[in-house]
Amino acid sequence: MSIAKKLVSQTAVYGVSSIVGRVLTYLLVPLYTGAFAAAEYGVVTGLYAYVSFLNVVFTYGMETTYFRFANRPGTDRRDLYDRTLSLLLLSSAGLALLLMALARPLLGLLDIGPGYERYFYWVALILAFDAVSAIPFARLRLENQARKFATIKMAGIVVNVALNLFFIVLCPAVASGRWLPALGPLVARVYDPGLGVGYVFLANLVASAATLLLLGRELLDFQFRFSWGPLRPLLKYAYPLMLMGLAGMVNETFDRILLAKWLPTGFYPGKSSLTAVGIYGACYKLSIFMSLVIQAFRYAAEPFFFAQSTEKNSPATFALVLKWFTLCCAVIFVVISLNVEDFGNIFLRRAEYRQGLAVVPVLLLANLFLGVYYNLSVWFxxxxxxxxxxxxxxxxxxxxxxxxxxxxxxxGYMGSAIATLACYFMMAVLCWRLGERHFPVPYPVARLGLWLALAVGLVALGWAVPVAAWGPRHAWHVGLSLAFVAVLYLVERPRRTA
Incomplete structure (x- = not known):
């Protein structure tokens, strides 16, 4: 199997858990936007912004560090695994307790009033459970156990989705007498209507705990070993990664926190800042199609890049990987951006959420450049x-x-979307320029730039030509999407050599 095919194969397996799992989770968006008003969904968006940011603090770069040191000659992988997991166990417990103590002031930053503290306690436990599971998952990736990795990831997601459906769909229907009234006494014992959006976090907590149980073999195959001496080189390598991750999470999630604080009162007539956060967060979900590809790729690419680093032709391999990654993401950008109204009608059940659809193309392009940055970051x-x-x-x-x-x-929230795009574009360009000096790779930058310019031009054309009727508008946008795919195929398809 060629190097490129091996990476594609690994990406496909990891993609099963990432893409299918994310799709299952994404199917909850219509559920949330139908069951909760935008202000309620703003609580979910705000707290999960904290989750994304603090997840970096809880893992502090130890996954990548584990990969790097495990691939060094002479490393005792078993000892490395024991020490790394021991460190994460201790730090996760301490950080979770600290978060619980700071629940009220952190909720205040999101303009979330009293009564939501227990949700934040659950968030702290979710972060701790996920951090502890990070190294066992990394071990599975290192040992090329992609199928086991995917199975456990999928199981956790299925538990999460099932509990959401149970508490947000089934229980209210049974309690009101619309469905299965015979189950009323059982539901009355386990369901509290006043918990509302809290069930989103409770379901996630149970799913994270279930994932730990499924990793039982990896957790039991571990001896607690803690001493600062062997950990110092790991932490020295990891702390820049943690700082990098924190900065990345500022770029990825702080817009929702800042939007709640800096949006002027009355900017959107009749809507609170928390409502605006809910609308922006729901529309942000439509950029998930780009994030799916990036996440699946990252799972496979990180160990792949380290393994290929000693090969003589590795720069050419890295350039080829970036080329096809960028072209695939460009197709996603064009198709979703041109048909965003159709996706919005499917996934955003209340009309108030669809008011923010204009941010979706900007966020898709931003995530494309984020994926390019992840590719380019291999050099450092x-x-x-x-x-x-x-x-x-x-x-x-x-x-x-x-x-x-x-x-x-x-x-308003369009400003947050533009800030995200400017940030990721700058990071990709800066990483490429620095990489040219320290680890030259023959990336086809000019060619990829032309393809991205064409993609942006087609999306702008599709939005600039107003077509009122759904049928002609749909045909116009689908036609532009197919035209881009056709031109891309004709120019970039592999040529047979004589």
């Missing part, structure tokens, strides 16, 4: 210069905060 990981990632991420974080400060009062 392979050269052990991870501090460059910290510098790039920190620059992106500063730009994100500055642009949100400037644009939110003027453009």
């Amino acid at each position: 990981k392979l050269t052990d210069k991870t501090y460059y990632g910290t510098y790039i991420g920190a620059g992106g974080a500063v730009l994100t905060i500055a642009l949100n400060f400037l644009l939110i009062p003027v453009l």
Whole structure:
């Protein structure tokens, strides 16, 4: 099997858990947007912004560190696994307790009033459980147990989805007498209507605990070993990655926190800042199609890049990977952006959520550049210069905060979307320029730039030509999408050599 085919194969297996699992989770968006008003969904969006950000704090770069040190000659992988997991167990417990103590002030940053503290306690436990499971999952990836990895990931997602359906759909219907009234006494014992959006977090907590149980073999095959001496080189390698990850999460999630604080009162008539956060968060979900590809790719690519780093033709391989990754993401960008109204009608059940659909193309393009950055970042990981990632991420974080400060009062949540795009574009360009100096790779930058320009031009054309009727508008947008795919295929399809 060729190197490229091996990466595609691994990506496909990881993609089963990532893409299918994410799709199952994504099917909850119509459920949430139908069951909860935008202000209620704003609570979910805000707290999960914290989850994304704090997940980096709880894992502090130890997954990548584990991969790097496990591939060094002479490393005792069993000892490395024991020490890394021991460290995460201790730190996760301490951080969870600290978060619980800070629940009220952190909720205040999102303009969330009293009564939601227990949701934040559940969030702290979710973060702790997920952090502890990170190294066992990394071990499965290192040992190429992609199918087991995918199965356990999928099982956790299925539990989460099933509990959401049970508490948000079935229980209210039974309690009101619309469905299966015979189950009324049972439902009355387990269901509290006043918990509302809290069931979103409770379902996630149970799913995270179930995932830990399914990793029981990996957790039991572990001896607690803790001493600072062997951990110092790991932490020295990891802390720039953590800082880089924190900066990345500022870029990825802080817009929802900043939107709640910096949106002027009355900017959207009749809507609170929490409502605006809910609308923006729901529309952000439509960029998930790009995120699915990026996440599946990252699961397979990180160990792949480390394994290929010693090969003579690795730069050419990295260039080929970036090319096809970018072209695939460009297709996703065009198709979703041109047909975003159709996707919005399917997934955003209340009309108030669909008011923010204009941010979706901007966020899709932003995520495309984020994926490009992840590809380009291989150079500082392979050269052990991870501090460059910290510098790039920190620059992106500063730009994100500055642009949100400037644009939110003027453009509302569109300002947050533009800030995200500017940040990821800057990070990708800066990473590429620095990589040219330290780890040259023959990336086809000019060619990919032309393809992206064509993609953006077609999306702009599709939005600029107003077609009122659904049928002609749908045909116009589908036609543009197919035209892009056809031109891409004709130009980039593999040629047979004589």
